[in-house]
Amino acid sequence: MKKISLLILVGCVLLGGMFVTAFAQDNTQTIVITVRTNATPPMENWRGNNFILAAEELNADLEAAGDPRRVEVKIVQDHMNWGDYKKEFVLSYGAGKSPDIWLSGHEDVATQAAAGRIIALDSLLKEFPKFNNVIDALWKSCTYKGSIWAVPQDTEARPLYWNKSLLKQLGWSDEKIAGLPDAIKSGEFTLYDMLATAKEAVDKGIVPDGNGFWTRPKNGGDFTAFYYDFGGQTIDPASGKLVFDKAAGLKYYQFFYDAAQKYGSMKCLGLGWSEAWHPTITGGKVLFWLGGTWQWAEWGTVYLKDKGGEDYEWKTFGFGLIPAADKGGKPVTLSHPLVYMISSQCKYPDLALALIAKVTDYGPNTRHALSSTHLGILKGQTNYIFYKKSRLLSDTLYMLDYTTFLPNNPYWGTYSTITYNALAAVVSGDLTPEKAVDFVVNELTNELGDKVIIR
Amino acid sequence: MQITIENLCKFFGKVKAVDNLNLDIADKEFVAFLGPSGCGKTTTLLMIAGIYKPTSGYIRFGDRVVNHLLPKERNIGMVFQSYALYPHMTVFDNIAYPLTLKKVNRKEKKQRVQRVADMMGIGELLDRKPGELSGGQQQRVAVARALVKEPAILLFDEPLSNLDAKLRLRMRGEIKRLQEDLSVTSIYVTHDQVEAMTMANRIAVMNHGILQTYGTPNQLYEYPDTLFVAGFIGSPPMNFLKIDLEQEGDGLYLVRRELKIRLPEEIAAQVKPSVVPSQVIMGIRPEDVHIVPANEGDFDAEIYVVEPLGREDLVSFRLGEEEFRALTPAPFKGGVGTIMGLNLTKEKIRLFDPDTGNSVLKSNK
Amino acid sequence: MTNFGILEWWNPKNWSLTNYIKIFNNHFFPKILLNTIMYTGLTLFLFNVGMGLVVALITTHIRRRTGFAFRAAWLLPRITPVVVYVMMWKAMAGPAPMGIINDYFLRPLGIGSGEYLLMTNPWVFVILVNGFIGASFGMILLSSAIESIPKDYIIASKVDGGSTWQTIRYVELPMIKWPLLFVTTYQTLSLLTSFEQILLLTDGGPGLYQTEVWSLMAYHRAFATYFGNTQWGYGAAWSVVLVIIGIAMAVIYMRVFKFGELLQEPKIETL
C-alpha cells in the first residue's frame, strides 16, 4: 500500500514538473498585481484604469531589460463610502487577500504603517527618478515617523462657493461679487462677515432659514480646515502626538454655534448627499457653502445638465478660499491628497512601485485631473498643455499656497469622530461651545489617554 | 408468540401511567385492553411495540426480554386509530413499506402485497393514494400493512373508533376472523366494551394505570371483580344501590329503607364473613330486574323516564337519590310517575365493598 | 472586553473593563438609551403589534381574496431589498418638488415649506420605515392564529347576538393572547438589535445622534467611522451590554410564557 502511494506521488511530481517546464519554455513569468481603488464612476475611473496602460509600458520595459517577469494588472475599482472601504482593506489583509496597490486618503498612511500593513518606500523611491516631479509639499502628507510610505495620486482644494445670483439679489454689485475672492485672499472678508451676509440673505427671504452657509453634511476633513483657521493645531511636530487646542477649539465651536443658532446657517448636517445636499445647492437655495473642487464636474454633468452645465456654473457660482477668522488674517483651505500604498503582503513591491511610477506622470495624472476635476500633483503641471485646458483647475491652483493637511496619526479617526460629534452637537444645540470643548477634552482623554496632548 | 408482562411501570415525569402491571398472553390468543381514555392501555401497548421505554419491569416475548429491542427488531405489526398511512405513498407503497425496508426483492414484494391486499379486499386500490380512499378502505390498508411482514404479534390501537357504526360492526367481525385464520397473538386496545367482549379471548380491564381484572368476557360480565369493572362492562350499565348487609337468623339480608331482600343460599355462601354486617353496594344488571305491578315485587319505585331501545325498553326508576334501571320487552306500557313493583333475579346479585370497590363475594372463577 | 482596535485587532490584550466604563461615561449615553427606548417602544406598539393586529383583524374579516391582496401588499416591504426600500422612502420624504409627501399631501394642505422631511421629522420616518417592515411579521402570525380559531366559537358569539366588534373583543382577542404576547416580545428583541434601515436612512442623524440607537452605535463604533478607525473592542462592548439586556428580556419572556410547558414532549422514546 505504501509503495503504491509513493509511486503515485513520484508520478505526480514528475508530471507536475513537466507541466512547469512546458510553460516555462518562453522564460516569462506572469505576475498578477491587484490594484484596489475607490473611485466615483465614471469621472474618477482613471485612478485604476491608468494602470492598465502602465502595465503595457512596464512589460515592454521588462522585456527590453531581459527581465523574465511580466505583470498582469487586476483592478478592483468601485465606489464605496470610505469607512467601508478602509474596513475592507483591514479585513482582507487579515485574510491574506489584501490588494498589492491600495489607494486611500493620505491620513491612512499613519494607521496602516503603524499596523504594519504597508511598506516604507524610501529606498525603492530612489530607483525611480520620476518621483522627483511630485510637488515637494505633497510628500509631507505621505510621511510618517520619518519615512515615506505612499505616493500621491491626486489632490484638491476645498473652496468656499457662493451663489452669485443670490448675492446680486442681496444687492451686491457685479464688481463687489467679482472682487470677493480677492477680498477673502487679503483677509478683508472674514468668516463672520460671511455669516453676516448669510444672515442678511435669510432675513430677506432670499434663502430659507438654515441655508445661509453650509458645510458638507457628514464628517470629513473640511471641518478641520476651520479649526486650523481659528489657529488650531492637530499634531505636535516634536512628538508626533495628536493635539487639541482648547482656545482654538472654543472659537471653532463658537463659530458653528453662532452660525446655526444666530446666523440662519448650517441646516445641512445629516443630509443625504444626492437626495438633498447637491440638489439644494445646485437649486440655488444656499448662499455660501464649502465644497470640493471635484464636485464642480459633478454639478455640471449631473445636476445642472438641464440648465446648461458648466457654462451655467461659471455664470452662477463663485469660489474662493475659506475666509480668515480675523480681519487681515490668512485664509485657508484643506487638501486631502489620495495616495497609493503598497501592501506588505505584496510579493513584488518593485513591480508595484514601477507601475505607480508609470501613472505618476503628466499624461496619466492630467487625464485623471481633467476628468475628475482634481488638482495635479506634479511640478509644472499647470504648464502642461492639456492641464491648461481646464479653467477651474487653473483658477484654483493658487489655493495650494494656502492649503493645510490632516495629520498623519493612527488615532486620527477617533480624534476626528469625537471633534465632529461635538460639532454636530453644537450645531443641533445639544452642547454649548464651552460644553463642547469639555466634551472633546473628556472623550479624548477617555478614549486616547496619553496619545493626545490637550493644550 | 407468548407475551409476559412483569411488574411493568411507566412514569411520565411524576405521572404514573402504568402501575405494576402483570399479565400474560398465551400464544395465538386475542387479548383486549379495555378501559376509559387515559387509563394506560395505549401506553402499555406502545411499550410492547417498543415505542415507549418501560420505567421498570419486564416485557417478554416467549422467554426473551425485549425491553431493549427496537420496534423493528420485535417482529410486530400495528394498526393505529388514525390509520397512520403515509399520505405521500400509494397504497401499494404503503403496504410494501415494511418489505422495502427489509430489502425484499421486487417480485416477492409484489406477490406478498397483492396477497394481503386481496385478503383485505383492496386488491383493486393499489395505485391510489390514501387521500382518495374512504375511511373503511384506509383501515383495510393499515391492516394489510401490519400483516404483510407476517408478524408474530399484531397490535391494534382502537382501530375502529374512527369508523361509522355499521362499518365498525363489519370490520369487527373481519378482524376477529382474520386473527383466528392467521393465529397471530394479538392485542387490541379499545375503550368500547362491546368490541372487547365480542372479539377478545380475554380482556384486561385497566383504570388509572392499574389492572382491574383479567379474564374471559363471560367471567368479567358475570363475576366482575370490582365495582369499576362491573360498571364499565355491560350496556346499559349495572345498577348499583347502597344497601346494608345484615345477618338475621341463618339468612343474609340486604336491607334498605324501602326494601329487604334475602340473599339466595348460593350467593350467601360466597359472602366473606368479615363483611357482615356492613354497608355494601349491591349490583344487578338491568336485564335481571323485572317490572311487575305495584306491591307484587321485591319493592316499589316510581318511573322516572322510559327510553325505547327498539327490541327492548329501558325504564329508569328513582330510588331515593339513586337511579335504578330495568330492561323490559318493548313496548312497555306505563307512564312517567307511575309506581311499579320491581322483582330481582336474586342469583344475579353481586356485592361490592363501598370503600375498596372490590367484590365481597369469594372468587368463583 | 479588550481594546481591540484597528491597530492590533488580531491580538487581544490588555483585558480590562475600560470599554464598559467608557460606555457609561459617554456623554451621549442617556440620549442613545432614550432613543433606543423610544424607537423600540413606538415602532413596536404602533406598527409591529398595533398595525400588525389591525391588518390581521381586518383582513380576516373581509372577503378572502381582498384580504389576501392586502396582506400581500403589506408583505412587500419585507421582500424588498433594504437598499431599494430605503431609497423609496427617501423619495417619499424628499424636499419639494421631488418629494412625494411634500408634493401630494403637505403642499395641497398648505403645511410646511417643502423641506426635506427626513431632516425635519427624522423620527417619523425611522418609525414608519421600520414599522412597515415590522408589521408584516405580526400580521402573518396573528392572521393565521385568528384563522385557526375554531369557527364554532365565532358562530356561537354571533348567535349570542355579538357584533363583529364584540366578537373580536370578547372571543378572538382573548384566544390569540399567546401569539400576541409572542409577537410583542420577539419583535422587541428584533427591534433592539436591528439597525440596517436606520443606517441607510439617516445614519443616526440628522445632527448628532438624533436617531442613533444602541445597536447602530455599536455598529458605528465597531465598523464604520469616517476615517476608517474601527474600535472593535469598544463597539463590541456596546453590543455586549445590548446582548445582556436582550437575554434578560428573553429569559423573562420564557418565564412568562412558560416556555418549558409549551414544548411538547416527544412521544417516541426510542432513538
Place this chain on the structure above:
Amino acid sequence: MSIRRMWRAGLAYIVLLIPTLFLLLGYAWLVIASFSSRTEGLKPVGWTLNNWRFLWESPFGSGYSNIWPVTMNTLVMSLVMTAIVVAVASLAAYPLSRMKFAGRKGFLSLTLVLHAFPSVTLLIPIYFVLLWIQRIPVIGHEIPLIGGFGYNTLGGVALVMVAFQLPFGIWVMKGFFDNISWDMERSAMIDGASRLKIWWQILMPNIKPGIAALSIFSFLTAWNAYIIPVTFTIGRTGQSSVLSLYLQNFISESVMTEWNAVAAVGLFQLIPVLLFFLFTQESLLSIYGGGKKGGV
C-alpha cells in the same frame, strides 16, 4: 345591513386602505422613476429607457463589472444559502421536535436567545471563523462557482448568512415537525425504519409546505442581504459582489446619485423576488402557521 354596520365596515376598509396606498405610492414611484430622467413627486420629467442601460453595458464605465455576473453571484449565493439552511434546519429541527435527549430544551432556548444577539456582535467572531475555514484546502478557496467558503467568497457569505438564519429556520421547521402525527412515525418505526430513514422517507415528504416556506424566506433574505456581504467581500463590483452592493455602488458618499438609475437597478433586483413571491405567496404566508404554538 344597517347603516351603522356599513359605516363600520367602511371604516375598517379605510383604516386598512390609507396606509396601504401610502406604501404602494413608494412602489409606484420606483417604477415611474426608473423610466424617466427625473421625477417631481410621481410626475416623470421626460420618459427614457436610459436608466436601464445597465442591462447591456456597465453603467460605471470600462473596468467595471456588468450587472449580469453580479446577478449570477447573487443567485448562486442565495441558492447555496437556502440549500444549507433548509438542510441543516430540517436535520436539526427533527431531533429537537421529535427525539428525547438530554439538553433538548436547553438547545431550543439557546436558539431563541441567539435572536437577542445583534449581528454586529457576531460579525468579528464570524470573520475569524471564516479565516479558519479558509485555511482548509479545497473547501477554503477552491470550489468552482462559489469560490469556497472562506473570506471574500460567495460560499463564505452564504455560510455567514446561514449562521444568522438558522435559529429562525430551526424554529420554523420544528413547528412543522410538531404538527406531524406521532402515529405515522410510530408506524414507520414498527415497519422497520431507522430514525434517519423516517426523517427522509416519511417526514420530509410530509412537510413540503414547511420546506417551501423556509426556502422562500431564506432565499429572500439572502437575495436582499446587505450588511453581511458588505463586510465579508472585497469590492462592490468584484468577483464576489452581490446585487445589494452593486446597487449601493450608485449611491454612496459625496457623489451625486442618479436616483432614476438607482430606481431601475433597484427594480431589477426587486423583480425576480417579486415574481418569485407572487408564485409562492401562499406558501410564504403560511410560514408561521406551522410554528403557531411553539413560536417562530
